[in-house]
Amino acid sequence: MTPSRWRCFSRRRPVNSSEVKICEPSDSNAAVPARFTITSISAPELAPAPDLYRAAKAGDLQAIAGLLLQPGCNIDQRCEGETALLVAAAEGHAGAVALLLDAGADATLANECADSTTCAGWFAILSAAQSENSAETVALLLARRPDDLHARTHLGNTAIHVAAFNGRLSATKLLVARGADVHAHAQDGYTPLDNARHRLVDCPCKTAERLAEWGAVIAFLERVEPMDADERRIFAQRSWELTVASALQEAAEAGRVAELGRRLACYERDVDARDHDGTTALHSAALGGHTEAVCLLLGAGAGVDVRSNLEETPLHMAAREGLLDVAGVLLERGADATARTKFGASAADLARRHQRREWHALASRLDEVARG
Numbered sequence: 001m002t003p004s005r006w007r008c009f010s011r012r013r014p015v016n017s018s019e020v021k022i023c024e025p026s027d028s029n030a031a032v033p034a035r036f037t038i039t040s041i042s043a044p045e046l047a048p049a050p051d052l053y054r055a056a057k058a059g060d061l062q063a064i065a066g067l068l069l070q071p072g073c074n075i076d077q078r079c080e081g082e083t084a085l086l087v088a089a090a091e092g093h094a095g096a097v098a099l100l101l102d103a104g105a106d107a108t109l110a111n112e113c114a115d116s117t118t119c120a121g122w123f124a125i126l127s128a129a130q131s132e133n134s135a136e137t138v139a140l141l142l143a144r145r146p147d148d149l150h151a152r153t154h155l156g157n158t159a160i161h162v163a164a165f166n167g168r169l170s171a172t173k174l175l176v177a178r179g180a181d182v183h184a185h186a187q188d189g190y191t192p193l194d195n196a197r198h199r200l201v202d203c204p205c206k207t208a209e210r211l212a213e214w215g216a217v218i219a220f221l222e223r224v225e226p227m228d229a230d231e232r233r234i235f236a237q238r239s240w241e242l243t244v245a246s247a248l249q250e251a252a253e254a255g256r257v258a259e260l261g262r263r264l265a266c267y268e269r270d271v272d273a274r275d276h277d278g279t280t281a282l283h284s285a286a287l288g289g290h291t292e293a294v295c296l297l298l299g300a301g302a303g304v305d306v307r308s309n310l311e312e313t314p315l316h317m318a319a320r321e322g323l324l325d326v327a328g329v330l331l332e333r334g335a336d337a338t339a340r341t342k343f344g345a346s347a348a349d350l351a352r353r354h355q356r357r358e359w360h361a362l363a364s365r366l367d368e369v370a371r372g
Contacts (some may be wrong), residue, residue, distance in 0.1 A: 035075070052077070056084035056100065059093030068103050069192035070241040075105050080121070081112040090126040092133025094140050094266050097124070105146050108130055110153075121153035122162075128160040128171075131212040135170035135243065142178055149178055155187035164192035164221065165199050167213035170243045172220060193221040244273035246280035252297065255290035264300045272299045277307035286330065287313035289323045294330065304335045311342040319347035324362050348371065 042195035052073065055063035064084070067073055076083050085105040088096035101107065110327035111122040125148040128137035138159065141148060152158055160180040163171040172192070176182060177269050182192055190198070191301040200214040220239075224232045244267045260281070264271060272280050282302040287292035294314070298304060305313045315335040327347070331337065 005206055012222060022340040026047045043085075044059055045215070050079045052084045053079035053082065053087055055186060056088040056093070056096050057091055059088065059091060059096045061095055064099055068099075072130075075100065075103055076109060078112060083109055085109075085112055085124055086127050087123070089137055089141065090127035090131055091135050092128065092131030094133060094136045095139055095262055097128070097137055098265055101144055107141070107148070115322055121155070123148060123151045123153075125149070125159045126157065126162050128151060129159040129168060129175070130166040131168075134163060134166070134168040135174055136247075136263070138171045139174055139244075139269075142174070143268055148176070149175065152254040155188070156184075158184055158186075158359055160192045161183070161186055161190070161195055165195040166216050167196065167199065167210060167217050169220060170240070172217050173236050173243065176224055177233055179229075179233060180220060182232070187190065193218065193225060196221060196340045212270045241270060241273040242275060244270040247277040248273060249275065251278070251282040252281040252290065252293050252331075253288050254348060255285070255288060255293050257290075257292045258294055260293055260296055264296070271297065271302045272306050278307065279312075280306050282306060282314045283308060283312070283317055286326050287317040287321060289318075289321065289326055291325050291329055298329075298333050304330060304333050305339060307339075309342075311340070313339050313347075315339070315347045316341055316345070316350055319351040319366060320353075321361060322351060322362060324365075327362055327366070331365075337366050362365070364365055 021107070052064065052067045052075070052287055055067060068075060076085075077086075082090075083105065085100045085107060086109070087099065088100060102343060107124050109123075111120055111127070125138060125145070126132055128141055131137060148159070148160060158180065160175040160182065161184070163175060185191055196214055196217045200211065200218065224235060227235065248260065249265055250268060251263055261304045268272070272282075274280055280302065282294065282297045282304075283306070285297055305315075313325060313335065315330045315337065316339070318330060329337075337347055341350075346366070348363045348370065351363035351366060
């Protein structure tokens, strides 16, 4: 028996929206996970529920916000068997999922598609697991509803079955890291690994890129299946951490605060995720001199003295580059001015190696703090 046939969701164009303002997570001092807040709307008319469904399917935050503020809007009303939350999750629109959840969408509602062999009975996390942006959306849903990790459809499929079937490697790693059962059998008898193997053979879209994705999922599941539960979670967590570190550091390095805030809303549990060098997003933000990003990460719970493989803290990196403002923020948040790198250098030592006057001023301040 082959695995259940799961629907591929198509994208639609965004619906038109009125003058709606959404406050994105750009406040560097705000606590995270960031939340989207609707602040105003100029459209007085009541829109039918299908409009909210279409806006959620398109990931149009402005339209969603406007529709939610209209009198009588039923956030959980279904269209084609799905709520707005379900279709936003299926399309991988993490921002739309966050906005709908914050507005009170019911994540316990399952899909009511008429075709029982497709996606009927899917919860939001299962819908999210099949999407192109599955890792970010699944992480967001798990942060809000960790028990959904083990949710099953009426056919016995779990989120990891769906992720493996669709070749979503990052989401598969995340689910295993959180404790998903890699040996779980659906009603057809298939495990997640069986699903990935079947799909590799049966895939109707056999591009080299897609085949490589399924191959990577198969290789990962083959690696972790023989492990005991604790070893499996540790292995998957480290692999998942590398994915998160890359996503957060990309935004932090460029100082893209709004983007960083949105990603932190999904990856709040992994704010100190390390790359191969042991550096985190806070290291990257400090090195780039992005004070707002530094504040945002610290507000999200990033460790102020987190160390790289060379025992460098974010303060070491700010001092080495002579970034007085960033160093000041880190010191205010309790950074250890006495910490030394693997080679015995303090932050003051790194600042003092340069000839520029402001760097020596920074070194003097660091020495003063270190002396207490």
